[in-house]
Amino acid sequence: MSSIDSALGSQRRRLCIAAAGEWLRRHRRGVLAVQWAVVGFYAFLLIVPAFLPLPGVAAHIWDNLTLFAQFVFWGIWWPGVLLSMLLFGRLWCGVFCPEGALSEFVSKRGRGGAIPRWIRWPGWPFAAFVLTTVYGQMVSVYQYPHPVLIVLGGSTLAAMAVxxxxxxGKRVWCRYLCPVSGVFGLLAxxxxxxxxxxxxxxxxxxxAIMRRQNIDCAPLVAxxxxxxxSPCHMCGRCSxxxxxxxxxxxxxxxxxETVSARTATMWDSxxxxxxxxxxxxxxxxxxxSPWFVAVKQWAALHLIEADILWPLETSLPWWILTNYPGQNDVLTILDGAVLLGYIAAAAVFLSAVAAAALAVAVRLCGPWRWQRFHxxxxxxxxxxxxxxxxxxxAQTVTLLTAEGLVLGWVPALRALALGGAALWSLWLGWRIARxxxxxxxxxxxxxAASAAALAAPVASWVLLFWVW
Ligand code: SF4
Structure with missing residues (x-):
């Protein structure tokens, strides 16, 4: 192929892609219709299962709404949304997200006040992600519909209130407070x-054209x-x-490789x-984790020896700590304390090792700069x-396996994905250093330092998927 052909081909590709952006801008009504359809589907799966009895042991995804909702939310919806960030940026946020759509809808009819300084604090995406992740584990959000209603429904109500x-008419919630906006921004x-x-x-x-045109950028991007x-919701309104x-x-x-050298922040790190x-x-x-069980047994033994039995016997309401006696699923205060301790210990150990290794990478590239670390x-x-x-x-795999599907290819796919992603990260480390x-x-x-940063996380996934 001549260089003229290749230039024409790449020009055609550019025009096709740009036309997709223009299509999004021109079809606002269609996008709104899709958003409202997703809002309806989301509300149905969020609210109705919370008023149904919990599924019995013989229930299936296809004949029990609670299990179906669990499969849709945690088996398809969330992994799919994260994957879509890697493929299409935050298109999910701009076109499909029910929370963003509702927040913008209410904002168009709300008080329209100024955005307070506390909302603009850049640490919210990190803090909100940590809090929702930990709280989700305490109440077993992947397993039961009531915690789903509290976590997802509470987040939606907060988005509408903001x-x-x-x-x-803006998405202030999505821009500053959404618990997953930070993660979405990184993946995008x-x-x-x-x-x-x-x-x-x-x-x-x-x-003349400047006066005629105006952008309605809902997430307030400059x-x-x-x-x-990262901040763009791919809605196409500015196309x-x-x-x-x-x-x-x-x-x-x-x-x-290039932009992050200027834009990476401490909150990203x-x-x-x-x-x-x-x-x-x-x-x-x-x-x-067998370590979780071992620590729990060790703590229980010491408590019994000291004749302090209430942490082993007391449970809390289900909206604080998992409490479903009918399902044989109750966490005591000791369980909850060890759970929190386990997550905290994992966070401290894994992040400290990774940060130390990255610091070595930075020093190998010259004098210390926090920007380079980020x-x-x-x-x-x-x-x-x-x-x-x-x-x-893993939720998807668990639910499908419980339905009798044989997913023997999953371990190989996991190994391929983790290995490929690790190599991708190392390649980026090489490019940044150069x-x-x-x-x-x-x-x-x-x-090598970046590889050391990944060693403990890699080992953690290996333990979870292949050893335990
Ligand atoms: S910059 Fe704003 S208006 Fe433009 S596509 Fe992104 S979110 Fe939409």
Whole structure:
């Protein structure tokens, strides 16, 4: 193929992708119809199972609404949404998310107040992710419909309340407070599509057109200066604005290799190291861990010897700690304390080891810079994302296996995914180190340090999926 043919092919591809962005902008009504359909489906699966009796042992996904809702939410919905972030950026947020749609809808009819300073605190995505992940484990959110109603329904009500009081027709909740917005923003950095902004075209745009056009960017993105896919909900409303914004393809590594050098923050590092590689792994792991059982037995023995029996006998209401005597599923205060201790210990150990290893990578590339540390932390996003997707999809596997499906290929797929994601992260570590001017030898050292950062998380997933 001649170079002219290849240039024409790539121009055609650019136009096709840009046309998809334009399609989104032109079909707002269709997008709204989809959003309301998802809102209805979500509300039905959220509310109705909470008023039905818990499923018996003979119930199946296809004949019991509670099990069906459990399978849809945790087996398909959440792993699918996370996967979609890697493929299409935050298209889910802009086109399908029921919470975002409701928050924006209420905000259009609400008080339209200013956004308070406390809402703008950049640590909310990290704090909210940690709190919801830990609380979800305490109340067994994956297993029972009442905690689902509290966790997801509570989050939706909070999103609507924030929409009512703050912003005019904007998604203030999604921008600042949503417990998964931080994770979504990190994963979207790897998406091969994004809304690209041509700053020069933007500034060249004739004043007549500037006056005519206006962007209604619900998540309040500063579109002119947007360089990252993290805050963009891919709604397409700005497509074609000032002839400067268009949906475009990009290399999945582009943003982390280049843009993250300027945009990576301390909160990103905390979310990657403590949130995704620490707390999330501890949360997925504790129920299968023999260490959890050993610590619990050790603590129980000491309590019995000291004649302190109430932690072994007392349970709490189901909305604080799992309490379903009819299902033989009750956590005592001791169980709850060991659960919290396990997740905290996993978070401290895994994140401290990873942070120390990344610090070595930074020093191998020159003098200490926190910005470089946060940049190297971004290199771990592929592995962190893969772990969370596999952890959530373990629910899918459990539910389908309980239905009698033989999924013998799953371990091989998991190994492939974890291995591929680890190699992807190491490649990003190499590119970042070389980008800082490290010699090949020092860059190899930085890659080895990144590998050390991943060693404990890799071992944790190996234990969970293959050893325990
Ligand atoms: S920048 Fe805003 S308006 Fe443009 S696609 Fe992203 S979310 Fe939509």
């Amino acid at each position: 929409g009512y009081f703050c912003g005019r 950095k790897l998406a091969p599509v994004h809304f690209a902004v041509d700053r020069q075209a933007w500034d060249r745009c004739p004043p 579109v002119r200066t947007m360089t990252s896919a 074609g604005f000032r002839n400067a914004v268009a949906l475009q393809l990009r290399h999945p590594n582009d943003e982390i 905390l979310l990657i190291l403590i949130g995704l590689l620490g707390i999330a792994i501890g949360a997925f792991q504790w129920a299968s 940049h190297f932390a971004h290199a771990l996003i592929p592995f962190a994302a893969c772990g969370v997707i596999l952890g959530l999809s 980008g800082y001017g490290a010699s090949p030898l020092r860059a190899i050292g930085a890659v």
